[in-house]
Amino acid sequence: MARSTVAVISSMFLVGLLLGPLIFLINFSGLSLSLSISDIAAIKFTFVQAAYSATLSTVLAIPVAKALLRQKFWGKSFVVLILGAPFILPVIVAVLGLILVFGNNGIVNNFLNLIGLDSIKIYGFWGVILAHVFFNLPLAIRILLQAFNDMPGEQYRLVSSLKLSSAQKFLVLEWPVLKKVCPGVWAVIFAICLSSFAVALTLGGGPKATTVELAIYQAFFYDLDFSKAAQLALIQIVLVFSVVFASQFIVKPKTVFGLDIKISNQNPSNFQKIMDTSVIIVTLLFIFIPILVIFFYGFANVFFLPFSVFKAAILSIQIAILSSFLSVFLGLCLTTNMGEMFGSLGIAISPIVMGAGTFLMLKNFGNPYLLAVPVTAIVNALVSLPFVIRILKPSAVEIRTEFENLSLSIGLTGIFWVWWVYLRRLKRQIGFSLGVASALSMGDLGVIVLFGSGEIATLPLKIYQLMGSYRVDEALASALLLSLLAFGSFAFFDKLGRIL
Amino acid sequence: MIRFEDVIIKIVDFQLAVNMTLPKGFTSVVGQSGAGKSTLLSSLSGHRALTSGKIFVDETRIDLLPSNKRPCSIIFQDFNLFPHLSIVQNLNLVCGNKFFVSESSREKIKKVLEKVGIVELIDRLPSEMSGGQQSRAALARVLLQRNPILLLDEPFSALGPNQKSELIDLVDSLSKEQDISVLLITHDPKDVRQIAGHCIVVKDQTVLGPFETSEALDEDGPLKGYL
Structure with a gap:
């Protein structure tokens, strides 16, 4: 499949994800x-x-x-x-x-x-x-x-x-x-x-x-x-x-x-x-x-945090992994000028709006809280997408220019080209963008406030709840844990991109 | 046999007209810088579209085929190997299984690397090899591709005279062994003299020839002033 076709399909998918909830919200409410x-x-x-x-x-x-x-x-x-x-x-x-x-x-x-x-x-x-x-x-x-x-x-x-x-x-x-x-x-x-x-x-x-x-x-x-x-x-x-x-x-x-x-x-x-x-x-x-x-x-308190904080941390890690991989996958498909334009829509469309529209859409099919994790991961992925594209695109364009003749001359196209050239040449940028996307998702306090509850809470939401109930020591220790997770996930993926 | 029939290639205000039939064997492509030698080869390999005309290889029309379906292999001046892949991985790209290097592919690759004399470098990265060794690896890939036409776009110009001469001899012998027609762009008279065959001259937006190399090198031959 030509890269322009991939970019068009990904852009359409993206526009659907970004505008779908908004259109639904408008339809729903008048x-x-x-x-x-x-x-x-x-x-x-x-x-x-x-x-x-x-x-x-x-x-x-x-x-x-x-x-x-x-x-x-x-x-x-x-x-x-x-x-x-x-x-x-x-x-x-x-x-x-x-x-x-x-x-x-x-x-x-x-x-x-x-x-x-x-x-x-x-x-x-x-x-x-x-x-x-x-x-x-x-x-x-x-x-x-x-x-x-x-x-x-x-x-x-x-x-x-x-x-x-x-x-x-x-x-x-x-x-x-x-x-x-x-x-x-x-x-x-x-x-x-x-x-x-x-x-x-x-x-x-x-x-x-x-x-x-x-x-x-x-x-x-x-x-x-x-x-x-x-x-x-x-x-x-x-x-x-x-x-x-x-x-x-x-x-x-x-x-x-x-x-x-x-x-x-x-x-x-x-x-x-x-x-x-x-x-x-x-x-x-x-x-x-x-x-x-x-x-x-x-x-001082990080080792004495309640279990609910660690449960929230695990949920944050899961969402960060899902969202960063989705964001980088979309980013890799959108490293063209048109793709960058559509990918940047994530800056303009509010995560809260995306979350609210999705929430109402899902309500027709069942309990939207059950889908809190995938929805939060998708919205977080779209929020970090503009940054991911900015990291990936310059090198992706360079790779296409540099190796176009050689690739064509030996018939290396499509998925094989992606496997042998695109992913391998871009691995440092992929690692870096995975790091940025996972850190941004880890610290996000956006759409989760709509879907979140006492049962389903990411670590940032948990900290917000602890602050609201004046449990300052626990909030501070949780904040330290969150910082370590955000910086740690960034460092981990960035390093992975360098050593693989 | 390669036949260019009323071929016109236009690039902005540059135009190249080609109407010729090339016999099998070794053909040198000569002409001044910017005359259109690389454009000619690109049109044959499918990297450059024709404005009009047709190209045939043994009576099969090829100009409508995408570059990867044409019966041509090409070696460029540089960027002939992917720098992040080892030689065996580079060569595996033209073998059957394209996701992993299978044992049978490795054996096949070893055999062609033996032919070009660098079998011991099979797992090296291109950056760990000399320019001449890299050219040999690119040549090995051509042998694996098994295409009847090989296009050489000044691939050895960065090498020393001895290495270059060795490689041209190697190309000559391998092409004869595998019945491959070769088109070599060169600026060096030694290259043209080294290979008995034909030559064509790209001049004044058109292609002249083919000429017998020995005749073309005569004092009043068409190569006068180009080498």
Whole structure:
């Protein structure tokens, strides 16, 4: 079967999975287009928090990326590498960590009280922003750092030979990069934050801090107003699609090419060295203290957790395995431009909507709770699919180009080509994407909140339930267990892809 | 016998016209860079579609067949072996069972590797072999394919003169042994002289020949100025 046929069939399957539940939800409820005051407030909050989160993350990333570019120190590549950690850190764990640091009795507030200042509040608008910056600042830093690194060494050499002032250097060297890259970074973070659910569920809520995604959940779960859920779901899709579409015009391709001459491009002054070091240290503390406190506080109780937590952990592992393999399978079928376009739909369509529609569909055939595991696995797979395709596609395209003539000349096509060439050449990327997909699924607190119950709970849901019943010690220990599982599954699959 | 009948191949503003019949045996393909030598071979192997015309091999029309159904094997300048597969796995791709290397396939592969002189390298990866050894492995695969036509798109150009000469001799003897017609693209006069046979010249968007190699190499022959 030709790869285009595979991509078309997979895309159709995917569209069915993504749009089927939504269409069912609309059919089931009948769509009315009236927005209440709270709906408008949710839309406004969604936009405002996404705009604040994207702006703060992008602006704060600039000095950090510049500092990392300028300074050379032992372990720098490791620091850049672990800046990727928040991406696979389960949201519920990060939220717990942020509460321990910035919450009412957290480290920061205790210090502020000690010096006679007022406490800061983590719940509500600023809590949501803080969590979003925590997740997206490292992403922005990595993209900007890459853009600065991509600048040809010749330009630095030319500028240093002209003996320009700092302001002139900024205008000549950095401003063109920032002007080109920052809008794209902002748009990506804005789109991610538009779909925020778990952060809003745990740190937001209430009329002043509800995202559209959270409003869908509330309409579905608490109000049983399926019509409203469907209506909000459509609004959410239009919002995210508009941003994704607009970002196509904002993100500009690389246009400056040099001869790849690697030269020492920066000679920072002592003052600059001190400032850069401070910026890097503060950023690392901001990102890693919330993770480290989870390890510190959770470690004591991790061996004394109740059986129900381990049962939830086993369920999370099962779902992660199912969803990561499904996601990578679909990703391997969709490594074409058309496939990538359809695969990216997963970003725009809310997991809660997919879950809600599926729930109602399954209700016609029996008890939907019995299918909680496969449904959660499928939805998680679709959520991680855009990232999986982004990992697999560049290498897949390269393999097809590089080996096309040889493969055709010996008649190696179809399933045999997949077996001998595609899978073997892609094994590192497959391992990496399995790792990312399994870690994302492991930490997901999305669709499971619809299907979950006392009996069926994944580990993130269990932690949410423990937090809700103020069993903080058990929640912290469970969060540690979840972090270990998320990072462990990522490391396991990534390593597997390298050694096989 | 290979017959090109009113063949036209257009690529953007480049066009190649071919109308000729090639006899069995060894044929050198000569012409300046960009003249269309590789295009000619690609059209025969099915990697490049014809704009018009027909190609016959022994009265069987082949230009409508997909590349893997054509009676041609091809060795390129590079990328002749999959770098992540051992030699036995590479060669097994043209044997019966395509998922695993069976014992019978291994024996078959051993025999052809003996013919090309690298049987001891059967389990090596291409990266663990020299350029000449890799070319021999690619040649062994051609023998397994058992196609009546072998197309050589400058496969030995990166090798030293001695290695190249050895390999051309090997191709010559094996092709005679297995009754394979060979088309070899080359820029080296030594290659053309080394093999008694025919040659064709790709020039001014058309293909001239075939000529007897000995005549073509004469002072006033058609190869003057190309070698």
